[in-house]
Amino acid sequence: MTDRYAVIGNPVAHSKSPLIHAAFARETGQMLSYGRLLAPLDGFADEVARFAATGGQGLNVTVPFKLEAFALAHECTERARRAGAVNTLKRVGEHWYADNTDGAGLVHDLIENLGVTLGGKHIVVLGAGGAARGILQPILDAHPAAITVSNRTMARAEALAREFSAYGPIRAVAPADLGNVASEAHHVADVVINATSYGMLDRPLGAAPCPVSIFAPTTFAYDLVYALADEPTPFLELARRGGVARSADGLGMLIEQAAESFQLWRGVRPGTAHVFPLLRKLAA
Numbered sequence: 001m002t003d004r005y006a007v008i009g010n011p012v013a014h015s016k017s018p019l020i021h022a023a024f025a026r027e028t029g030q031m032l033s034y035g036r037l038l039a040p041l042d043g044f045a046d047e048v049a050r051f052a053a054t055g056g057q058g059l060n061v062t063v064p065f066k067l068e069a070f071a072l073a074h075e076c077t078e079r080a081r082r083a084g085a086v087n088t089l090k091r092v093g094e095h096w097y098a099d100n101t102d103g104a105g106l107v108h109d110l111i112e113n114l115g116v117t118l119g120g121k122h123i124v125v126l127g128a129g130g131a132a133r134g135i136l137q138p139i140l141d142a143h144p145a146a147i148t149v150s151n152r153t154m155a156r157a158e159a160l161a162r163e164f165s166a167y168g169p170i171r172a173v174a175p176a177d178l179g180n181v182a183s184e185a186h187h188v189a190d191v192v193i194n195a196t197s198y199g200m201l202d203r204p205l206g207a208a209p210c211p212v213s214i215f216a217p218t219t220f221a222y223d224l225v226y227a228l229a230d231e232p233t234p235f236l237e238l239a240r241r242g243g244v245a246r247s248a249d250g251l252g253m254l255i256e257q258a259a260e261s262f263q264l265w266r267g268v269r270p271g272t273a274h275v276f277p278l279l280r281k282l283a284a
């Protein structure tokens with residue numbers, strides 16, 4: 001029987017993961033199927049249990065279930081434990097083994113694909129949900145000068161900063177005060193990463209997660225949200241208004257985190273270069 005994998009989320013119809021994993025399977029000669037699972041907002045655990053009962057081998061977990069997936073896992077990697085959030089589940093016997101490949105995917109895309117330096121730089125992370133939790137440790141591992149984390153619900157950003165302060169220089173700043181960060185000579189925002197759902201398709205846009213004054217012409221802006229059409233995401237539009245010259249959306253992270261998940265499931269890391277044009281062509 002072909003091994004079965006899927007991405008589970010709500011919403012999930014927009015997910016490009018099936019296409020990415022099909023490309024990986026072709027490239028590596030692995031036999032597998034990969035689908036989409038729409039779980040009710042109050043029915044994540046039941047849907048996962050049903051998938052396991054019918055022989056499912058592995059899941060990618062997306063919005064809004066990453067924290068629930070962590071709670072459901074029996075065992076997890078250190079990076080998933082620190083994140084307290086999970087985007088990859090692997091069936092091992094009767095249990096789920098969990099990982100969080102988001103941060104590794106982001107850092108790989110920034111450093112290897114985009115040539116962005118994180119070491120010694122001041123990084124601003126917007127958001128304090130599952131995605132923000134997943135990227136903080138891998139960014140800290142790249143030895144930035146400092147991380148500033150900011151979120152609409154400030155208590156969540158403060159909790160994250162407290163949790164991760166054992167592993168490196170990190171502080172919480174309210175969104176309204178982020179403009180001051182840019183004016184602190186030693187705290188220029190070198191890289192600003194949007195890890196909020198601001199600009200996510202089919203959601204009301206709402207207020208921007210940071211003031212335009214956070215950006216400097218030398219800032220690199222990265223949006224975890226990826227563009228479905230050949231136009232900037234709302235966050236990257238904001239960054240451009242702030243004078244930013246270099247930016248990227250989250251397509252590269254999506255592809256690289258998927259490659260890490262594929263490796264966990266199948267024991268082989270697929271090449272990713274051929275997947276970029278495939279997805280960009282879809283978006284065109």
Ligand code: NAP
Nearest residue numbers: 127128129130131152153196197198206209224250253254
């Ligand atoms: P989540 O756990 O639901 O957290 C959402 C975060 O966004 C919270 O911090 C929330 O603030 C904030 N937020 C939501 N709407 C906002 C708005 N209009 N303005 C400002 N802040 C807002 O979701 P997640 O798992 O962290 O995912 C966040 C985003 O990252 C999603 O768009 C997801 O698609 C994207 N993502 C992309 C990749 C990739 O591979 N490219 C990987 C992972 C995630 P509150 O705490 O105040 O509610």
